[in-house]
Amino acid sequence: MNIKQALKNSFSYFFYFYGYLRHRVFIALTLSLFVGLLDGFGLAMFIPLLQMLDGSNAKGGGDLGNLDFIPQLMGTLGVEFNITSVLILILIFFTLKGVAQFIQGYVAVIYQQYFMREIRVTNIKLLNVFKFSEFVKADSGRIQNTFSGEVEKINMAFKSYLAVLQYASLISVYLILAFATNISFATMVTIGGAATNFIFKFLYSKTKEHSRKVTVEAHYFQGLLIQYVAFFKYLKATGLNLMFGKKLTDNINRIEYFQRKIGFLGSLLTGLREPLTILVVVVVILIQVRFLDAQLGTVILSLLFLYRALTFLMALQEHWNKFLAVSGSLENMTNFIEELKSGHETNGTIKFKEFKDRISLRDVSFSYGKTKILDSLNLTIHKNETVAIIGESGSGKSTLVNMLSGLLPPTAGEFVVDGIPLSQIDHYTFKNRIGYIAQEAPIFSDSVYNNVTFWAEKTPENYKNFIEALKKASIYDFVMRLPKKEEEELGNNGINVSGGQKQRLSIARELYKEVDFLFMDEATSALDAETEVAIQNNIDELKGAYTIVIIAHKLSTVKNADRIILMGKGRIKAEGSFQELLNNSKVFQNMIRLQGLETSIS
Numbered sequence: 001m002n003i004k005q006a007l008k009n010s011f012s013y014f015f016y017f018y019g020y021l022r023h024r025v026f027i028a029l030t031l032s033l034f035v036g037l038l039d040g041f042g043l044a045m046f047i048p049l050l051q052m053l054d055g056s057n058a059k060g061g062g063d064l065g066n067l068d069f070i071p072q073l074m075g076t077l078g079v080e081f082n083i084t085s086v087l088i089l090i091l092i093f094f095t096l097k098g099v100a101q102f103i104q105g106y107v108a109v110i111y112q113q114y115f116m117r118e119i120r121v122t123n124i125k126l127l128n129v130f131k132f133s134e135f136v137k138a139d140s141g142r143i144q145n146t147f148s149g150e151v152e153k154i155n156m157a158f159k160s161y162l163a164v165l166q167y168a169s170l171i172s173v174y175l176i177l178a179f180a181t182n183i184s185f186a187t188m189v190t191i192g193g194a195a196t197n198f199i200f201k202f203l204y205s206k207t208k209e210h211s212r213k214v215t216v217e218a219h220y221f222q223g224l225l226i227q228y229v230a231f232f233k234y235l236k237a238t239g240l241n242l243m244f245g246k247k248l249t250d251n252i253n254r255i256e257y258f259q260r261k262i263g264f265l266g267s268l269l270t271g272l273r274e275p276l277t278i279l280v281v282v283v284v285i286l287i288q289v290r291f292l293d294a295q296l297g298t299v300i301l302s303l304l305f306l307y308r309a310l311t312f313l314m315a316l317q318e319h320w321n322k323f324l325a326v327s328g329s330l331e332n333m334t335n336f337i338e339e340l341k342s343g344h345e346t347n348g349t350i351k352f353k354e355f356k357d358r359i360s361l362r363d364v365s366f367s368y369g370k371t372k373i374l375d376s377l378n379l380t381i382h383k384n385e386t387v388a389i390i391g392e393s394g395s396g397k398s399t400l401v402n403m404l405s406g407l408l409p410p411t412a413g414e415f416v417v418d419g420i421p422l423s424q425i426d427h428y429t430f431k432n433r434i435g436y437i438a439q440e441a442p443i444f445s446d447s448v449y450n451n452v453t454f455w456a457e458k459t460p461e462n463y464k465n466f467i468e469a470l471k472k473a474s475i476y477d478f479v480m481r482l483p484k485k486e487e488e489e490l491g492n493n494g495i496n497v498s499g500g501q502k503q504r505l506s507i508a509r510e511l512y513k514e515v516d517f518l519f520m521d522e523a524t525s526a527l528d529a530e531t532e533v534a535i536q537n538n539i540d541e542l543k544g545a546y547t548i549v550i551i552a553h554k555l556s557t558v559k560n561a562d563r564i565i566l567m568g569k570g571r572i573k574a575e576g577s578f579q580e581l582l583n584n585s586k587v588f589q590n591m592i593r594l595q596g597l598e599t600s601i602s
C-alpha cells in the first residue's frame with residue numbers, strides 16, 4: 001500500500017512537471033543517459049589499462065564481462081587494443097561526456113527558466129480572470145505568498161526534481177553496466193543498498209511533514225505582514241503594534257522551529273549515507289572474495305560502476321530530500337491554481353463600444369453564500385443621469401454599485417446594458433468605459449503623471465488630456481506647486497499626499513480615461529469642507545456629461561442628483577428626486593433631521 005502510494009505520488013509529481021514541460025522532460029532524461037553511458041565506457045577502459053600496465057593482460061580486453069564488445073569492436077575496425085589506443089579512447093569518451101554534460105546542464109537551465117516563466121504567467125493570467133466575488137473570499141496573505149515566496153520554492157523543487165530524474169537515469173545506466181560486468185556481485189550490493197533505504201524513507205516522510213507546516217506558517221506570516229503594513233498607523237497610534245509584532249514574532253519562531261527540524265533531518269541524512277553505503281560494499285566484497293570465487297577484474301569494474309551508481313544515489317537522495325522540503329509548496333501551488341481556475345470568470349463575446357441608452361437590473365438578487373445581500377432589485381439608470389445611492393450602513397449600497405460596475409454578477413435576475421445581458425458582453429470592453437472612484441483611492445508607487453495616465457506615453461496630446469483631467473479634478477494647482485510637478489513621486493501607497501489629494505488624483509485618473517460611467521464610492525468622505533465643495537462643484541459640472549452613480553452618506557452632497565435611491569436591508573425603499581423623497585419618505589426625512597439639514601433645505 002505504502003509503495004503504491006509512493007509510486008502514485010512520484011508519478012503525480014512527474015505529471016505535474018510534465019504538464020508544463022512536455023517532451024522537454026524526455027530530452028533532459030536522454031541527455032543524462034548519454035552522460036552516464038559515455039562515463040561508463042570511459043571508466044571501463046581503466047581496467048584493461050591497469051592490467052596492461054602491470055603486464056597481466058598484454059592484449060587487453062577479456063576482463064570486461066559483457067563490455068568486451070568494446071575491444072572486439074576495435075578489433076573489427078582494425079584498431080589495435082594497446083595502451084595508446086586505450087588512452088585515446090578514454091580521452092574520447094570523457095571529452096564526449098564533457099560535451100554531453102555541458103549540453104545537459106545548459107538545457108536544464110533553459111527548461112528551468114521556461115518552467116518558472118510558465119508558472120508565473122499562468123498565475124497572472126488566472127488572477128486576471130479571477131472572479132471578484134471569489135477574490136473577496138480569498139486569503140490575501142496566501143495569494144501574495146504563493147506569487148512570490150512559493151514560486152521561488154517551486155523553482156527549487158523543480159531544480160531538485162529534475163536533478164532526481166537525471167540522477168535516476170544515470171544510476172540506471174551504471175546499474176546496467178555493473179550487472180553486465182558481474183551479476184552476482186551487483187545483485188548483492190543492490191539488495192544491501194535497498195535495505196538501507198528503509199532508514200532514509202522514515203527520515204523523508206518526517207521532512208515532508210515539516211515542509212507542509214512551514215508553508216502554512218509562511219502564508220500566515222505574509223497575511224500578518226500585509227495587515228501590519230496596511231494598518232501601521234492605527235496599530236502605532238494605539239500601541240497595539242507591540243501585540244501585533246508579538247504575533248509576527250511567534251509565527252517567525254514557529255517557522256524557525258520547523259526549518260531547524262528540516263535542517264536536522266537533512267544533516268542526519270548526509271551523515272548517515274556514506275558509512276551505510278561503505279558498510280554494504282565491504283560486507284559484499286568480503287562475501288565475494290571469501291566464499292565465492294569471484295574474478296577480481298569484473299568485481300572491481302562492477303564495484304566501480306556500483307560506486308558511481310551509489311554516489312549518484314546519494315546525490316539523488318539529497319536532491320529528493322531537498323525536493324520534499326519544498327514539496328509542500330508544490331501541493332500548495334497545485335491547489336492554488338485549481339482554486340484560481342475554479343474561480344475563473346466567464347466572459348461574453350459581444351464587444352461594448354459605447355454606452356447608448358440605459359442599464360437595468362431586472363429582479364436582481366445577490367448572496368454571499370446563504371446570506372442575501374441584495375433582494376429582488378429592479379432599477380434602470382439612463383445615459384448621463386446622475387443617481388445617488390443612500391441608506392444605512394450595511395444596506396447594500398457598495399454591493400449594488402459593484403453589481404452596476406460589473407464587478408459582481410447577480411446570483412439571480414439579470415443585469416442588462418443597452419438591452420444586452422452583461423453576461424453576453426465582453427466584460428473588458430464594458431470595464432474600459434467605467435471610471436471607478438473607490439473609498440480607498442489606489443495610488444501606485446510612481447509619479448503623478450503615471451498615476452493619472454496609467455503609464456501613458458508623454459505625447460503632447462496625452463499631456464494636454466492629463467492637464468485637463470487635473471483641472472477637472474481640482475488638483476492642477478497642487479500638482480503645479482510640487483517641486484517636480486507631474487514628475488513628483490507619490491511614494492509607496494501614496495504616503496506623501498493627503499487622503500483628500502489621493503481621492504482627487506484618483507478622480508483625475510478616471511477623468512483622463514474616455515469613460516461613459518463614473519462610479520463613486522463615498523468619494524467625498526475624506527475631504528475637508530472646502531475641498532468637498534470644490535469636488536461637489538466639479539461633479540455638478542460633470543453632471544449630464546457622464547452617467548454618474550454616487551454612494552453618499554452626506555445628504556447635502558446629493559441634493560443636485562437627478563435621482564436618489566434609498567436602500568434598506570438589500571432593497572430599494574424609496575426613489576425620486578431630493579424634493580420627492582423629502583415629501584414622501586419618512587426614513588429620508590429622518591435622515592435629513594439626523595444630519596441637521598432641515599435649516600439648509602428650508
Ligand SMILES: Nc1ncnc2c1ncn2[C@@H]1O[C@H](COP(=O)(O)OP(=O)(O)OP(=O)(O)O)[C@@H](O)[C@H]1O
Pocket residue numbers: 136137368371373391392393394395396397398399400
Ligand atoms: N465578502 C463578503 N462576504 C459576506 N458578506 C459581505 C461581504 N461583503 C459585504 N458583505 C455584507 O453585505 C452587506 C452589504 O454590504 P455593503 O458593503 O454593500 O453595504 P453598504 O451599504 O455599502 O455599507 P457601508 O455604508 O457601511 O459601506 C453587509 O451586511 C455586509 O456585511
